[in-house]
Amino acid sequence: MLKQANRLRRRQDFRRVYQRGKALKCRAFVLCFRPAARGAVRVGFSVSKKLGKAVERNRVRRKLREAVRLELAAFASGYDYVLIARLGAKEETVESLRRQIKKLLKTSGISPRTRA
RNA sequence: CGAGUAAGCUGAGCGGACGCGGCGCGGAGACCCAAAAGGCCCGCGCUGAGGAAAGUCCGGGCUUCACAGGGCAGGGUGCCGGCUAACGGCCGGUGAGAGUGAUCUUAAGGAAAGUGCCACAGAAACAAACCGCCUAAGCGCGCAAGCGCCGGCAAGGAUGGAACGGUGCGGUAAGAGCGCACCAGCGGCCGGGUGACCGGCCGGCUAGGUAAACCCCACCCGAAGCAAGGCCAAAUGCAGGCGCACAGUGCUGCCCGUCCUGCCUGCAUAAAAGGGCCGCAGGAGGCGGCUGGCAACAGCCGCACCAGAUAGAUGUCCGUUCACGACAGAACCCGGCUUACAGGCUUGGCUCGGCUU
């Protein structure tokens, strides 16, 4: 679990990221991001019912959150992010998710130092 | 020893590191916000999913609508007694069915209130005569045997899931509950039981199936749901309609009756600006003991307080043990039902079979 400050919580924030942000995808998830007014890293998660029943969805979300927590330094502050789990996320481990996050953030073109 | 049957319990453990929700205590920036409330941050302590949390199939509590009115429709339940806040649940019994048995299953009221249906086959599917059996009585013909007419019968055959009680004896022209005995079913009386029902005696001899077809009878059901609903802060405008009629009074429909308001309806306005708080977890609750009861359950006493989120908390890593871990995640609460489930455990339980004494 992330701290409250690092969470994306409002429905409108999600919508803003979906509509006006950029999206990158890999096997396990889609990463959407968008510059925000505040200077913090805020991440939201989306796991649809397509992934399975409540227990399975919880497991996927927790693995994603743990991976994000461990890689929090790699995220550029001043941006809002949303991770949308895909069907492949069920087979991933936390370690493999961390690698995919790092890879996607590198290709995103924004680095932690630019807006720290 | 083997096979079975019944009731119940459990649902990986221990240690460490990094994290998260809630509560309590302490602290801090002057960060979010128009402001209040609240949020964000740091430290410590305590605490943090299930037996099904699931499906949403029933029943309640709670809240609002008018403290919930009447009728018709509509829906549900359906052997008896009890338990319960209530139930379509549970317990105990009755009948029926299955099993060698322990035991299990059971929507199990009414078919002489009425209607419908019973395909094909068959003469006929609720009142029938195709094949068949008979020719006693009556009439005609004939010397007679006999033939014909008028008829009688439902035993046998055939069809069907089902054919107007079954078996046997008597009876008859042939037959038939026509008579008798037993069995099944029906009605009455007597006895037992709170009752479903059971037992006995007597009577008249006969009534097809289907109500998970319509229906009849008995009993029950107002509706919507915590995004219910209430409070705080901010904002209070525009458009339309009505005057003794109109509008609303919440959704399974219609009608009647009646209450309330004077204004009502729509939009801005509810997924708004980061809105917030209550509802919200002390309960028909849990654990232990005693008493009453065959039991479900009830009463009394004692003990502890045991999730409460709102993008929604249990995860990751390391070590270790073993039978290598199933189904599965609270969202207002509770009682049931149903469904899913790796494995493990308990019972001075019960039944059947084999062997030994």
Added chain:
RNA sequence: GCCGGAGUAGCUCAACUGGCAGAGCAGCUGAUUUGUAAUCAGCAGGUUGCGGGUUCAAGUCCCAUCUCCGGCU
């Protein structure tokens, strides 16, 4: 949280009050054609999602369950 609808041949759909599960397309075989298409004739293809029950008889009625689709808040 609440409430609806559907499941039938490989595909798209029928089957009224329970009474032999059917049609079109697709498939296969044959005919026609030099050959193909079209056309004609014929054939095969079904645990009616799954499991129970009621009934003489169930796609149809009742109960339970699975999957999919949709709606309201």
